[in-house]
Amino acid sequence: MPRDPKSDRLRLDDAARAGWLYYVAQNTQDEIAAKMNISRQSAQRLVALAMRERLVKFRLDHPIARCMELAQAIRDRHGLSFCEVTLVDPTSDNPALGIAEVAAAEMEKYLKSEPPIVMALGTGREIRGAVDQVSRMTCPQHKIVSLVGSLAPDGSANVNDPITVIGDATGAPRHPLAVPVVATSKEERDIICAQIPIRRNIALAQSADVAFVGIGELNDAPPLLTDGFITRRELQELQAAGAAGEILGWVFDDRGRLLHGLTNDRVASVPLSPTPARPFIGVARGPNKLRAIRAALAGRWVSGLITDETTAAALTA
Amino acid sequence: MPRDPKSDRLRLDDAARAGWLYYVAQNTQDEIAAKMNISRQSAQRLVALAMRERLVKFRLDHPIARCMELAQAIRDRHGLSFCEVTLVDPTSDNPALGIAEVAAAEMEKYLKSEPPIVMALGTGREIRGAVDQVSRMTCPQHKIVSLVGSLAPDGSANVNDPITVIGDATGAPRHPLAVPVVATSKEERDIICAQIPIRRNIALAQSADVAFVGIGELNDAPPLLTDGFITRRELQELQAAGAAGEILGWVFDDRGRLLHGLTNDRVASVPLSPTPARPFIGVARGPNKLRAIRAALAGRWVSGLITDETTAAALTA
DNA sequence: TTTCATATCGAATAATTACTCAAAAGATAA
DNA sequence: TTATCTTTTGAGTAATTATTCGATATGAAA
Numbered sequence: 001m002p003r004d005p006k007s008d009r010l011r012l013d014d015a016a017r018a019g020w021l022y023y024v025a026q027n028t029q030d031e032i033a034a035k036m037n038i039s040r041q042s043a044q045r046l047v048a049l050a051m052r053e054r055l056v057k058f059r060l061d062h063p064i065a066r067c068m069e070l071a072q073a074i075r076d077r078h079g080l081s082f083c084e085v086t087l088v089d090p091t092s093d094n095p096a097l098g099i100a101e102v103a104a105a106e107m108e109k110y111l112k113s114e115p116p117i118v119m120a121l122g123t124g125r126e127i128r129g130a131v132d133q134v135s136r137m138t139c140p141q142h143k144i145v146s147l148v149g150s151l152a153p154d155g156s157a158n159v160n161d162p163i164t165v166i167g168d169a170t171g172a173p174r175h176p177l178a179v180p181v182v183a184t185s186k187e188e189r190d191i192i193c194a195q196i197p198i199r200r201n202i203a204l205a206q207s208a209d210v211a212f213v214g215i216g217e218l219n220d221a222p223p224l225l226t227d228g229f230i231t232r233r234e235l236q237e238l239q240a241a242g243a244a245g246e247i248l249g250w251v252f253d254d255r256g257r258l259l260h261g262l263t264n265d266r267v268a269s270v271p272l273s274p275t276p277a278r279p280f281i282g283v284a285r286g287p288n289k290l291r292a293i294r295a296a297l298a299g300r301w302v303s304g305l306i307t308d309e310t311t312a313a314a315l316t317a
Numbered sequence: 318m319p320r321d322p323k324s325d326r327l328r329l330d331d332a333a334r335a336g337w338l339y340y341v342a343q344n345t346q347d348e349i350a351a352k353m354n355i356s357r358q359s360a361q362r363l364v365a366l367a368m369r370e371r372l373v374k375f376r377l378d379h380p381i382a383r384c385m386e387l388a389q390a391i392r393d394r395h396g397l398s399f400c401e402v403t404l405v406d407p408t409s410d411n412p413a414l415g416i417a418e419v420a421a422a423e424m425e426k427y428l429k430s431e432p433p434i435v436m437a438l439g440t441g442r443e444i445r446g447a448v449d450q451v452s453r454m455t456c457p458q459h460k461i462v463s464l465v466g467s468l469a470p471d472g473s474a475n476v477n478d479p480i481t482v483i484g485d486a487t488g489a490p491r492h493p494l495a496v497p498v499v500a501t502s503k504e505e506r507d508i509i510c511a512q513i514p515i516r517r518n519i520a521l522a523q524s525a526d527v528a529f530v531g532i533g534e535l536n537d538a539p540p541l542l543t544d545g546f547i548t549r550r551e552l553q554e555l556q557a558a559g560a561a562g563e564i565l566g567w568v569f570d571d572r573g574r575l576l577h578g579l580t581n582d583r584v585a586s587v588p589l590s591p592t593p594a595r596p597f598i599g600v601a602r603g604p605n606k607l608r609a610i611r612a613a614l615a616g617r618w619v620s621g622l623i624t625d626e627t628t629a630a631a632l633t634a
Numbered sequence: 635t636t637t638c639a640t641a642t643c644g645a646a647t648a649a650t651t652a653c654t655c656a657a658a659a660g661a662t663a664a
Numbered sequence: 665t666t667a668t669c670t671t672t673t674g675a676g677t678a679a680t681t682a683t684t685c686g687a688t689a690t691g692a693a694a
Contacts, residue, residue: 009382010382012379013379013381013382013383015379016377016379016381017381017404019377020377020404021404021406023375024375024376024377024404024414024415024418025404025406025409025414025415027406028649028650028651029650029651030650031408035406035407035408039673039674040650040651040674041652041673041674041675042672042673042674044651044652044653045672045673047651048651048652050379053379054378055377055378055379056375056376056377056378057375057376057378058340058341058373058374058375059341059373059374059376060333060336060337060341060372060373061371061372061373061374061452061453062329062330062332062333062367062370062372062453063453064330064333064334065326065327065330066330087334087337087338087341087342089338089342089344089352090352091348091352092342097341097342098341098342101341109429112426112429135378136378136379136380345679345680345681346680346681347680356643356644357644357680357681358643358644358645358682359642359643359644361681361682361683362642362643364681365681365682
C-alpha cells in the first residue's frame with residue numbers, strides 16, 4: 001500500500017483535482033470519474049478526501065446585514081478599531097467554527113504583506129483553530145512570536161503550539177516562549193523573565209505589528225486549571241476575588257482590572273497593555289465566554305474582536 | 318412578490334446563511350431547514366441561490382505538482398516574472414473557467430494594497446470573466462483604468478466594460494477610454510488620441526502598477542471582426558501578413574513583431590511596451606489561442622501569464 | 635375590488651452522493 | 665515463498681440533494 005510520501009502527494013493532487021472539478025467546475029462525481037478514468041466511488045472518495053484535508057476552502061463572500069450591524073455596534077460601544085461578527089452553527093461540536101475561518105483570513109491579510117512583519121499569537125482552542133485554517137503560503141520574511149509560554153508544568157514543550165502550526169504553513173521563523181504560562185512562584189517568574197533570550201522574545205512580542213489572542217473564562221474548568229498551572233484552591237480564590245476572565249493567563253475582574261496578589265504575580269506571559277496601539281485582536285465566542293469577553297472589553301485589553309452572531313447579540317443586548 | 322430591493326437583500330442574506338451552513342458548517346439541507354425554520358426544499362433553494370449568486374466562493378488551496386511544474390517551465394523558458402497554471406475542465410462551456418478565478422485572485426491581491434495603486438485592464442471574455450469573480454471589497458483609494466477603447470464602431474458605449482464591473486465591486490474610481498478600439502483612419506486615430514482627456518487617461522494607463530490583458534487570436538472570427546472594427550478583407554490582409562495574435566487590438570506575427578501599415582496604424586488603444594517593467598499579465602487559454610499566446614510570449618509583450626494546464630502543456634511541449 | 639402575471643411553496647420523484655461490506659490487491663515479515 | 669495485516673476497490677444500498685409540477689399566494693394593473 002502506498003505509505004510512501006510520494007504516492008501520498010500524488011493522491012492529494014488527484015484529490016485536489018477532483019475537488020476542483022466538483023466544487024469549482026460543478027461536475028457531478030460521475031463526470032469526474034469519466035474525466036479522471038476512475039470509478040464513481042473513487043471520485044467520491046477523492047472529493048471527500050479533498051474536503052477532509054481542506055484542499056478546497058469555502059468562504060462566504062456576502063456581507064450579512066445583521067452581522068455587520070452587530071460588529072458596528074460593538075466597535076462603537078467599546079471603542080474597538082476592528083470587529084468581525086461571523087455566522088454561527090448552534091449545533092456544531094467545533095467551538096471555533098466560523099471565528100476560526102474569519103481569524104485565519106485576518107491573519108492571512110497581515111501575512112500577505114510584502115514588508116516583514118511580526119505576528120504575535122496567544123494560545124487556546126480558538127487560536128489553534130484559526131492557525132489550522134491558514135493557507136499554505138510562502139512568507140519567510142515575517143516573524144511569528146508567541147505571547148505565552150509553551151511549557152507544561154512538568155517542563156514538557158507543547159508540540160502543537162499555534163506558532164508551530166502557522167510557521168509550518170508560512171515558512172516564517174518562529175519565536176516560541178520557552179517558559180511556563182504560570183510559574184510556581186513570583187521569584188521563579190522573575191528569574192525566568194530575567195533571562196536574556198526570554199527577555200528578547202518578550203520584547204519582540206511587544207513590538208509585534210499584530211497580535212491574536214484567545215479570551216479565557218474562569219468558571220468551572222478553565223484551561224489554566226486543567227493544564228495544571230493553577231490549583232483548584234487558587235481558582236476558588238480568584239473567583240472569590242471577582243475573576244471574570246483572562247488573556248494570556250492574566251486574570252481580570254468584571255471591570256477589566258487585573259487582580260493583584262494572586263496568580264497574576266506568577267504569570268510569565270508577555271504583559272498586557274491597556275488600549276493597545278497596534279492591532280491586538282481577541283478571538284472568542286460562546287455563552288460561557290460572555291462574561292470574560294465583556295470584562296476584556298471593559299478593561300480595553302483588546303483593540304479588536306472576532307466573535308459570532310449569538311455572542312455579539314448578547315454583548316450588545 | 319418581493320420585487321423591492323429590501324426583501325431581495327433579506328433573501329440574499331438568508332441564502333448566504335444557508336450556503337454557509339451547508340458548505341462551511343457542513344450541515345445537511347434538512348438540518349439547515351430545521352435551524353432556519355423553513356422547509357427542506359426552501360433550504361435547498363437558498364443553497365442553490367447562494368451558489369448562483371456566488372455568495373459562497375470555492376478555492377483550491379493545494380499546489381498541484383503538475384501545474385507548478387508547467388508554470389515554472391513557462392517562466393523559465395519565456396523569461397516571465399509571473400506564471401500561474403490552473404486546472405482545466407475539458408467539457409466546460411465556460412471558456413474562462415479556472416483562469417477567471419486565478420486572475421481574480423491575483424487582481425484582489427493588488428487591490429488589497431493599502432497605498433493607492435492604478436490597475437489597468439484590457440477587454441475580452443477572459444478579463445470579463447475575471448472581474449466577475451472579484452469579491453466585493455472597499456478600496457476607493459485605487460484607480461481602475463482601461464487600456465482599450467470602450468466605444469463600439471457606431472459610437473455606443475459598452476456598459477459591460479470590465480472596468481465598470483470591477484469599479485462596482487471595489488468602489489474604486491474608473492477611467493474608461495472613450496474611444497473606439499480601432500479608428501476608421503490613421504488621421505482619425507491621431508486626432509482622437511491628441512485630445513487632452515484621452516491623452517491623460519493613456520498616460521495614467523501607462524503608469525499603471527499592474528495590467529491584465531487578454532490575448533486574442535486572429536483566425537476565423539476574432540472579436541475585432543465580429544465587433545465590427547475591421548472588415549473581413551482587412552482580416553485576410555492581416556492573416557496574409559502573418560498575423561498570429563493581438564493584445565489590446567495591436568496585431569503581431571508569430572515572432573511577436575507588430576505588423577506595420579495595416580490596422581495597427583489605426584489602433585487607438587494604449588501602446589504596448591516591450592518587456593514591460595511592471596506586471597503586465599496576459600490571461601488566455603485554449604487550443605485556438607495557442608498560436609497567439611506563443612507569439613505574445615515571443616514578442617515579450619507580457620511579463621506574466623495566467624493559463625490552464627492543457628494550454629501550458631502545449632506551450633512547453 | 636378583481637384580474638393577471640409572476641413568484642413561491644410543498645409534494646412527488648429523479649438524480650446524485652455517501653456509506654457499508656466483502657473481496658481483492660499490496661505490503662511486511664517470517 | 666507464504667502467511668498476515670492493511671488498504672483499496674467496486675457493488676449494493678441508504679441518504680441526501682435536485683428537479684418537476686400543480687397549487688397557492690402576492691403584488692401590480694385595470
